[in-house]
Amino acid sequence: xxxxxxxxxxxxxxxxxxxxxxxxxxxxxxxxxxxxxxxxxxxxxxxxxxxxxxxxxxxxxxxxxxxxxxxxxxxxxxxxxxxxxxxxxxxxxxxxxxxxxxxxxxxxxxxxxxxxxxxxxxxxxxxxxxxxxxxxxxxxxxxxxxxxxxxxxxxxxxxxxxxxxxxxxxxxxxxxxxxxxxxxxxxxxxxxxxxxxxxxxxxxxxxxxxxxxxxxxxxxxxxxxxxxxxxxxxxxxxxxxxxxxxxxxxxxxxxxxxxxxxxxxxxxxxxxxxxxxxxxxxxxxxxxxxxxxxxxxxxxxxxxxxxxxxxxxxxxxxxxxxxxxxxxxxxxxxxxxxxxxxxxxxxxxxxxxxxxxxxxxxxxxxxxxxxxxxxxxxxxxxxxxxxxxxxxxxxxxxxxxxxxxxxxxxxxxxxxxxxxxxxxxxxxxxxxxxxxxxxxxxxxxxxxxxxxxxxxxxxxxxxxxxxxxxxxxxxxxxxxxxxxxxxxxxxxxxxxxxxxxxxxxxxxxxxxxxxxxxxxxxxxxxxxxxxxxxxxxxxxxxxxxxxxxxxxxxxxxxxxxxxxxxxxxxxxxxxxxxxxxxxxxxxxxxxxxxxxxxxxxxxxxxxxxxxxxxxxxxxxxxxxxxxxxxxxxxxxxxxxxxxxxxxxxxxxxxxxxxxxxxxxxxxxxxxxxxxxxxxxxxxxxxxxxxxxxxxxxxxxxxxxxxxx
Amino acid sequence: xxxxxxxxxxxxxxxxxxxxxxxxxxxxxxxxxxxxxxxxxxxxxxxxxxxxxxxxxxxxxxxxxxxxxxxxxxxxxxxxxxxxxxxxxxxxxxxxxxxxxxxxxxxxxxxxxxxxxxxxxxxxxxxxxxxxxxxxxxxxxxxxxxxxxxxxxxxxxxxxxxxxxxxxxxxxxxxxxxxxxxxxxxxxxxxxxxxxxxxxx
Numbered sequence: 001x002x003x004x005x006x007x008x009x010x011x012x013x014x015x016x017x018x019x020x021x022x023x024x025x026x027x028x029x030x031x032x033x034x035x036x037x038x039x040x041x042x043x044x045x046x047x048x049x050x051x052x053x054x055x056x057x058x059x060x061x062x063x064x065x066x067x068x069x070x071x072x073x074x075x076x077x078x079x080x081x082x083x084x085x086x087x088x089x090x091x092x093x094x095x096x097x098x099x100x101x102x103x104x105x106x107x108x109x110x111x112x113x114x115x116x117x118x119x120x121x122x123x124x125x126x127x128x129x130x131x132x133x134x135x136x137x138x139x140x141x142x143x144x145x146x147x148x149x150x151x152x153x154x155x156x157x158x159x160x161x162x163x164x165x166x167x168x169x170x171x172x173x174x175x176x177x178x179x180x181x182x183x184x185x186x187x188x189x190x191x192x193x194x195x196x197x198x199x200x201x202x203x204x205x206x207x208x209x210x211x212x213x214x215x216x217x218x219x220x221x222x223x224x225x226x227x228x229x230x231x232x233x234x235x236x237x238x239x240x241x242x243x244x245x246x247x248x249x250x251x252x253x254x255x256x257x258x259x260x261x262x263x264x265x266x267x268x269x270x271x272x273x274x275x276x277x278x279x280x281x282x283x284x285x286x287x288x289x290x291x292x293x294x295x296x297x298x299x300x301x302x303x304x305x306x307x308x309x310x311x312x313x314x315x316x317x318x319x320x321x322x323x324x325x326x327x328x329x330x331x332x333x334x335x336x337x338x339x340x341x342x343x344x345x346x347x348x349x350x351x352x353x354x355x356x357x358x359x360x361x362x363x364x365x366x367x368x369x370x371x372x373x374x375x376x377x378x379x380x381x382x383x384x385x386x387x388x389x390x391x392x393x394x395x396x397x398x399x400x401x402x403x404x405x406x407x408x409x410x411x412x413x414x415x416x417x418x419x420x421x422x423x424x425x426x427x428x429x430x431x432x433x434x435x436x437x438x439x440x441x442x443x444x445x446x447x448x449x450x451x452x453x454x455x456x457x458x459x460x461x462x463x464x465x466x467x468x469x470x471x472x473x474x475x476x477x478x479x480x481x482x483x484x485x486x487x488x489x490x491x492x493x494x495x496x497x498x499x500x501x502x503x504x505x506x507x508x509x510x511x512x513x514x515x516x517x518x519x520x521x522x523x524x525x526x527x528x529x530x531x532x533x534x535x536x537x538x539x540x541x542x543x544x545x546x547x548x549x550x551x552x553x554x555x556x557x558x559x560x561x562x563x564x565x566x567x568x569x570x571x572x573x574x575x576x577x578x579x580x581x582x583x584x585x586x587x588x589x590x591x592x593x594x595x596x597x598x599x600x601x602x603x604x605x606x607x608x609x610x611x612x613x614x615x616x617x618x619x620x621x622x623x624x625x626x627x628x629x630x631x632x633x634x635x636x637x638x639x640x641x642x643x644x645x646x647x648x649x650x651x652x653x654x655x656x657x658x659x660x661x662x663x664x665x666x667x668x669x670x671x672x673x674x675x676x677x678x679x680x681x682x683x684x685x686x687x688x689x690x691x692x693x694x695x696x697x698x699x700x701x702x703x704x705x706x707x708x
Numbered sequence: 709x710x711x712x713x714x715x716x717x718x719x720x721x722x723x724x725x726x727x728x729x730x731x732x733x734x735x736x737x738x739x740x741x742x743x744x745x746x747x748x749x750x751x752x753x754x755x756x757x758x759x760x761x762x763x764x765x766x767x768x769x770x771x772x773x774x775x776x777x778x779x780x781x782x783x784x785x786x787x788x789x790x791x792x793x794x795x796x797x798x799x800x801x802x803x804x805x806x807x808x809x810x811x812x813x814x815x816x817x818x819x820x821x822x823x824x825x826x827x828x829x830x831x832x833x834x835x836x837x838x839x840x841x842x843x844x845x846x847x848x849x850x851x852x853x854x855x856x857x858x859x860x861x862x863x864x865x866x867x868x869x870x871x872x873x874x875x876x877x878x879x880x881x882x883x884x885x886x887x888x889x890x891x892x893x894x895x896x897x898x899x900x901x902x903x904x905x906x907x908x909x
Binding site: 614 | 741747750808810812814852853854855856857860861862865867868869871876
């Protein structure tokens with residue numbers, strides 16, 4: 001391992017983190033052991049047979065997973081309440097390192113990979129973060145890179161216009177940069193790697209943000225200083241809090257995240273110590289080791305398990321650990337935020353992508369030289385999705401047994417103390433983390449005020465638990481389907497995440513949840529007719545499926561979310577007193593301009609935007625040509641042939657004569673990507689008489705004149 | 709600054725513009741096109757804008773007599789473009805061989821970049837010499853989209869997948885990955901059915 005020490009002081013010696021992990025996993029194991037024993041005893045009482053063996057194996061896996069979750073809450077609570085000095089967090093060493101001491105100020109690149117995201121929101125977020133950084137004393141150390149992979153022509157040009165708008169602030173010039181990749185090779189990880197290859201050498205650190213990330217300048221500087229003080233650390237991940245939830249679903253998610261998050265994060269930081277994980281954004285990374293060790297190879301075999309590694313973040317953290325670098329979770333830092341999905345369907349869509357990425361990690365689970373904690377992170381990700389089909393099989397066998405053997409043996413009342421003990425222990429594992437988090441809140445007056453007081457927090461927790469129970473069977477069915485799809489090779493494309501509470505329509509809900517509802521109703525009718533007692537036991541699980549359509553629609557609606565907010569239900573500290581950055585990021589200045597083709601029209605007609613667009617194309621062409629060796633590109637892929645140029649000129653002519661609607665997306669991209677065509681289009685649009693232009697352009701020119 | 713707003717005589721096939729409504733509309737179109745272009749260039753001073761439009765239309769009216777077959781809007785757009793390119797060539801020292809499209813884009817970009825520091829609007833398209841300081845500012849203005857390239861080669865480090873790699877190689881070497889998965893699923897389904905039957909006896 002090569003440590004980067006230039007200009008840095010305050011080395012720490014690596015210490016063993018054995019005891020924390022030992023304690024944590026011992027607790028998990030003990031709880032699982034007790035549960036497994038009680039379950040075995042219970043099944044023995046009922047009469048052991050082959051189905052009992054299967055049930056018991058499934059129970060041990062699922063119960064162990066539950067115990068793993070509980071242990072996070074338990075240790076998190078103990079550590080927070082008793083202020084135990086477990087944490088060897090890499091903190092800022094005030095004596096050993098002040099950034100001003102260094103001969104050359106190490107620089108930080110804040111990179112924001114974007115892919116067809118809502119431009120107004122993304123750039124308002126960047127503006128808010130930029131302003132926040134500039135308010136600190138270390139603002140000069142940070143540069144911003146908007147790394148676009150957008151492949152929609154309109155989106156591309158609007159991003160350029162928004163970037164140009166940002167540059168109106170003289171401070172932002174030479175500090176906020178924009179680059180668009182003409183191809184999307186290896187998606188987000190390829191986008192980041194492209195940055196590293198081209199500019200990574202300018203910077204010591206990069207901070208990766210998502211399109212919806214918000215971070216305060218103070219937190220960014222703190223991360224920077226922690227890295228400077230701890231040269232063995234390659235990555236510090238923050239724990240982003242969910243903000244800007246508008247629908248009921250979004251607000252419930254953010255309430256749960258803010259209420260339970262701190263306790264769970266403390267527990268997570270406890271066992272993982274320097275073997276932390278990377279969640280893809282809101283983290284600072286030391287560039288040199290990252291560039292040295294984290295260029296990901298393609299996995300052998302075909303999709304979905306082979307090919308590019310989709311969930312690259314876990315693997316990158318694992319590779320840094322393999323190379324001997326430390327990876328930490330800064331669970332103690334506030335000022336790091338992101339936005340979550342606003343409906344069940346959006347959440348499931350995101351889960352489908354994540355499911356594919358996490359299951360692909362199965363290929364790496366037994367890879368040589370990975371650290372044990374890395375394997376735990378990978379396994380945890382896999383189990384997060386595989387547990388759904390396991391639960392489904394477990395419940396199917398349990399209820400099938402109850403159905404064929406008569407329900408009497410399964411009524412807890414008559415099944416003896418072992419059955420009751422299993423039930424009680426399971427309930428404790430399920431609900432005590434929530435209770436511990438509420439108790440923790442009581443001792444933190446400031447946070448408690450943020451939740452609107454204890455009563456509001458408890459009410460929120462109860463309602464959230466009710467809805468979670470209602471939604472859980474739906475998510476179980478979704479995840480089971482995703483796992484099966486993945487195994488049979490049905491992959492997902494790369495689509496931009498929908499953000500904001502647009503609301504799920506009834507049509508959409510029926511088409512997505514229709515089969516789930518029918519399944520729930522079918523099972524319900526069958527059991528009600530054949531075994532009413534079993535129906536009674538199944539009802540809590542089936543209810544989620546029966547009501548999945550209305551629940552999906554209602555919980556996604558903005559009006560219901562806002563009504564809950566008025567009633568102070570699911571209040572969070574960020575809603576009670578919103579950080580300045582969050583407010584600025586969610587309130588872009590001016591009214592959004594949603595006119596169709598407004599970007600393409602401006603790229604052709606606006607003398608400045610056209611010049612900027614062409615300038616960016618030229619710069620990108622120069623980049624690709626001079627960096628052929630590192631990108632593996634060829635001249636022919638960068639410079640169009642004369643035949644291609646002629647074809648593009650014909651498309652440009654059509655664009656002028658028939659308007660933007662006449663061109664397909666690929667054709668429009670082709671025109672927009674051609675330097676000569678864009679210059680030609682600008683002059684032609686202004687030079688031609690109206691009769692030689694599509695009415696679209698005539699109208700657009702008149703509107704420019706009318707705006708004077 | 710030249711601010712000539714003398715009445716212009718716009719010729720048409722029937723005499724002057726005031727002689728026919730069609731001609732009036734054609735000149736109005738020309739006026740709007742020129743005005744639109746300058747407003748797109750963010751020339752926001754109304755007086756300056758009118759002055760520039762009149763300047764262009766004056767030149768167009770001179771040409772219109774000798775080119776009666778062409779519409780005023782065409783001539784006006786051409787004149788605007790010609791004046792613009794001429795001015796950029798003068799200020800940016802552009803060579804005659806530099807394509808007009810490129811020179812125009814270079815000039816527009818420079819104007820954008822100096823917009824907040826240099827009062828270029830008052831000097832814009834003016835025949836008088838442009839002060840050295842403004843010329844210098846416009847010439848040196850450039851848009852910095854990103855820092856200088858400093859290319860670094862990154863090479864993926866191999867990951868030894870262990871037992872998974874062996875399994876994968878076996879499947880791949882069999883060349884029947886898809887078929888194998890299909891059969892595995894079917895056999896798996898059969899086994900599940902058999903297991904359910906067996907375990908529930």
